[in-house]
Amino acid sequence: MSRTLFGTDGVRGTANQWPMTAEMALRLGAAAGRYFRNDGSNGHRVVIGKDTRLSGYMFETALTAGLTSTGMNTLLLGPVPTPAVGLLTVSMRADVGIMISASHNPHEDNGIKFFGPDGFKLSDEAETEIEALLEAGVEPAQAGNIGRAKRVDDGRFRYAERLKGTFPHGRRLDGLKVVIDCANGAAHRVAPEVLWELGADVVTVGTSPNGVNINDGVGSTAPQAAAAKVRETGADLGICLDGDADRVMIIDETGQIADGDQLMALMAARWAEAGRLAGGTLVATVMSNLGLEQFLTGRGLRLERTRVGDRYVVEAMRRGGWNLGGEQSGHIVMTDYATTGDGLLAGLQMLNAMIETGQPASALVRQFDRVPQLLKNVRYTPGRAPLQSDSVGRAIRDGEARLSGQGRVLIRASGTEPLIRVMAESTDETLMRDVVDEIVAAVEAAA
Template sequence: MNRKLFGTDGVRGTANTAPMTAEVALRLGLAAGKYFQRKSALPRVVIGKDTRLSGYMLENALTAGLTAMGMNVLLLGPVPTPAVGYLTRSMRADLGVMISASHNPHQDNGIKFFGPDGFKLSDAAEAEIEALLGTDIPLADPGAIGRAKRIEDGRGRYQEYAKTTFPQGVRLDGLKVVIDCANGAAYRAAPEVLWELGAEVIPVGTSPNGKNINLRCGSTHPEAAAEAVVAHGADVGITLDGDADRVMILDQQGRVADGDQIMALLAARWAEEGRLKGGALVATVMSNLGLERFLQGRGLRLERTPVGDRYVVERMREGGFNLGGEQSGHIVMTDHTTTGDGLVAGLQFLAEMARSGRAASELTHSFETVPQMLKNVRYAAGQEPLAAPSVQAAIAAAEARLNGHGRLLIRKSGTEPLIRVMAEAEDTDVLSQVVDGIVEAVSQAAV
């Protein structure tokens, strides 16, 4: 079943512009309510959001649709995306909803759904919900309309759970930590958890105003955290994105380690302890070739999936693996979480610092990366630049130029109207020529 509304991470777009309108959110609430209807005395859904101004509008519209279907709505307020996954399951909800556009700027927003098991819905489930949007959905009888109420302890429940993922008996006393929350969903939860575990906390990006989420801060803009690390003489920096399902780690000199380096550290450590299930790490096609070589050198495998943490999780569940993620900083540990969790991943890194007594700089460089270049080309709605013969010719020429000594990946973004052109090659001159050639061809085709 085809999906047009849902991308790789739910529905996303510019607020007050289709599909991110109150009307579409209302219809999504109706359709999701219909899809998850069951014979239950207390059909319930939990809704979380990040700090975007448009979250109020979408929250109210979704609530109207869901209550109209007879579902009782529990409003969590601003909480990280992984908190919604956790609370959906722990509170025995039929459905979880997160209102967030993750790392996107404030004018964007999104809606993503979690099933009763706390995992994001499959493509097939999203397609069925999308198909319901164009149908007449029978509403609940007047006496069966649902109720909505605020849940004041949702964030606290998540914080306490996050702390249980930290090794017993280990403390962060004496460790100075910069935490950049991107003015997003974890602006209270992350600093409080770190402080309660003993760290000296230097907060960055913890003053949301509805419009400054991800603005020159967070995992996609780690410069602010890097400056704070150096200025305060911090031991380490942790940068989250707007909904806190991504993380980047900064060493004591402010240098950034991406998701590949974090996954390499955890995979090697877990393998030593005999708790890396299946002897493999699951990552996407974007992960660096250096990570694959690092794992192979330790007798471990890298299982690659399409881009999107949902596909990483699906492969993990299929194969019984317990560690996976993305270069962009989604780290999924199914022993602890049902989706990427930036805070919990950051805690695992800090635990290794505390356990080993090693500096962050020693733990953030497990392997040498193969030179990699990624460039984005924006295109207008309705265009299909990748189908242009000139673009196809440029791609064929690039593959011939690499001649088996590199890797090429061209794909559409699942969340924005962008063509992403990525290549890896040991020869940096060849790398730039290959990427620039394709980017130029795509740009011309997108005019």
């Protein structure tokens, strides 16, 4: 069966438009309930977390109705980061975890992503089976076997304790001023609390969610506000999370922004020096900068590339037995500590590096010189397939030929939005821009 509902990170779309409707969420909950409650017993449970979007209330209620209708007992965590759902799925012995979030997207969007009992995101195969159950229709449980629903009030505190446990015992952040930007999202309470409890002087940005301001001019996709706050307050570091706190951008004391590639380079080098980098390998996607690959190669380390999506990074890490990976966009995955990307955890690793080396952030997040890279997004009409156009194919082949030996071209469709992403890297910036513009023009004509 082909997948039409699930994308690269669960189900996502505009709230109250297909597929993100209350009816679909109810049916999806019922299908997931049937998939995981496959022995008919009443001991099965699911944990549900969400970010701060207004539509989260609607989807939380609809999912709960669908899940309990098939006999699943539902534990509602309220607003917590995505990595907290992965953690609590395991620690609360749940059969499945669900996070209601559209991550870095605007408030109008929302999404539903699933975690298995091991705390890792479900495989494509499992999602396909759930989608097949949804299409076939699910028989509800008998009246006496309907599941129960319960609020869990201490989920974020459990997650906070786990985060602090990853920091070296007895080490504190005294004397460090940290700007934390929570994107008016899921970490708006827990992130400042963790940093304060570890001793930092905390300056907050994006910690007043109202249901519609998530990711609005703040967070990892708009780090300029936090950068300005770092400069204004003389902070030592800025940590910018996205709406569900599984991504991070780092801001040094000068207000300069470092992406996930620079943070992964720092961590890979430090972990390798300490003998902690499993297999001498970092896992990243095809989007990571060529400069990162050159940096690792120069240190005798290896870069394993995957398709775009943190779930594919994690799948490769598990197959290869590697423990560090991530994305240029700021997903940093450390399987020694977590089952998915965790922005605050990565921020703590950065702070630990500053303490151990005695160096400022600016000296640590400039690990390599980036090969010039240009990315442009082209929005297309849903239902169209621009990448199947002959003219687009010719433009891509022409661009690849022109950059041969001097760089690379990467064209892909977003798995979460109707966008075609056109990216090129080259030491010849003029040629790179020409190639990207020509491909963009071809895609726009077919969009």
